[in-house]
Amino acid sequence: MPLLTVDRLTKNFGGLAAVSNVSIQLEENELVGLIGPNGAGKTTLFNLLTGVYEPSEGSVTFNENGKETLLNKMKPYAIADLGISRTFQNIRLFKDLTVLDNVLIGFNSKNKQGIFSSVLRLPSFYRQEAELKERSIELLKIFDMENELETLARNLPYGQQRRLEIIRALATQPKLLFLDEPAAGMNPQETAELTELIRKIHQEFGITIVLIEHDMSLVMDVCERLYVLEYGQLIAQGTPAEIKENKRVIQAYLGGEI
Numbered sequence: 001m002p003l004l005t006v007d008r009l010t011k012n013f014g015g016l017a018a019v020s021n022v023s024i025q026l027e028e029n030e031l032v033g034l035i036g037p038n039g040a041g042k043t044t045l046f047n048l049l050t051g052v053y054e055p056s057e058g059s060v061t062f063n064e065n066g067k068e069t070l071l072n073k074m075k076p077y078a079i080a081d082l083g084i085s086r087t088f089q090n091i092r093l094f095k096d097l098t099v100l101d102n103v104l105i106g107f108n109s110k111n112k113q114g115i116f117s118s119v120l121r122l123p124s125f126y127r128q129e130a131e132l133k134e135r136s137i138e139l140l141k142i143f144d145m146e147n148e149l150e151t152l153a154r155n156l157p158y159g160q161q162r163r164l165e166i167i168r169a170l171a172t173q174p175k176l177l178f179l180d181e182p183a184a185g186m187n188p189q190e191t192a193e194l195t196e197l198i199r200k201i202h203q204e205f206g207i208t209i210v211l212i213e214h215d216m217s218l219v220m221d222v223c224e225r226l227y228v229l230e231y232g233q234l235i236a237q238g239t240p241a242e243i244k245e246n247k248r249v250i251q252a253y254l255g256g257e258i
């Protein structure tokens with residue numbers, strides 16, 4: 001059974017079907033792209049899969065080791081607890097906290113202390129704090145940010161802020177990671193670094209990644225499989241090579257090259 005099964009999912013906003021009858025499946029350890037023209041419904045689909053919106057129709061089922069969970073009416077924090085993490089189109093870091101603290105927050109969200117050990121500051125509280133700090137530093141090292149531990153997030157260059165957001169999402173130890181336009185606003189050098197970052201996460205962490213991205217060279221370069229939305233509907237799916245040749249997709253992009 002796939003890790004995530006989306007079955008005939010629909011989201012209506014008044015008379016507009018922002019997502020209409022969409023069915024997709026995500027397997028373990030896949031790197032999948034979700035593309036489509038502006039307003040096609042990509043972010044709405046992410047919002048449906050992460051509990052920001054409740055579907056109007058259809059279902060979303062998460063399968064972990066044979067245990068199926070229907071996500072339809074679950075709140076974002078409960079979905080995150082299951083191991084589904086995301087980043088947003090606009091950067092959402094704790095900008096006045098350090099790089100290290102931003103990542104620690106990710107780890108803390110997954111390793112919640114009991115209220116007693118936290119409030120009473122029991123030895124177990126300090127032990128876990130020290131351990132999570134070490135793990136945060138290890139994670140930052142993997143992504144070459146160990147020299148920025150005490151830098152305030154707001155003082156990082158734009159590309160590094162985006163990188164930190166993804167690292168923080170990884171610190172929640174997801175099985176499924178949604179990245180919403182991670183290359184938005186990046187220069188070519190930053191985009192190249194991001195491409196390597198995504199590849200590295202895919203290779204080393206064994207998680208499923210879904211990427212919304214307008215930068216076609218990035219998508220075609222890293223994704224194994226693509227889904228294409230237009231006006232809320234799924235119009236194509238396939239490998240990057242197949243999608244490049246797909247007439248319906250080329251038409252959706254106004255006859256332009258993709």
Ligand SMILES: Nc1ncnc2c1ncn2[C@@H]1O[C@H](COP(=O)(O)OP(=O)(O)OP(=O)(O)O)[C@@H](O)[C@H]1O
Pocket residue numbers: 013016018036037038039040041042043044045
């Ligand atoms: N909360 C909302 N209320 C009403 N309409 C919405 C809402 N969110 C999105 N829409 C509409 O749904 C459609 C799909 O929007 P969405 O942001 O999902 O597209 P997108 O593919 O992510 O676009 P982009 O690539 O420009 O980010 C658009 O017509 C948008 O105006």
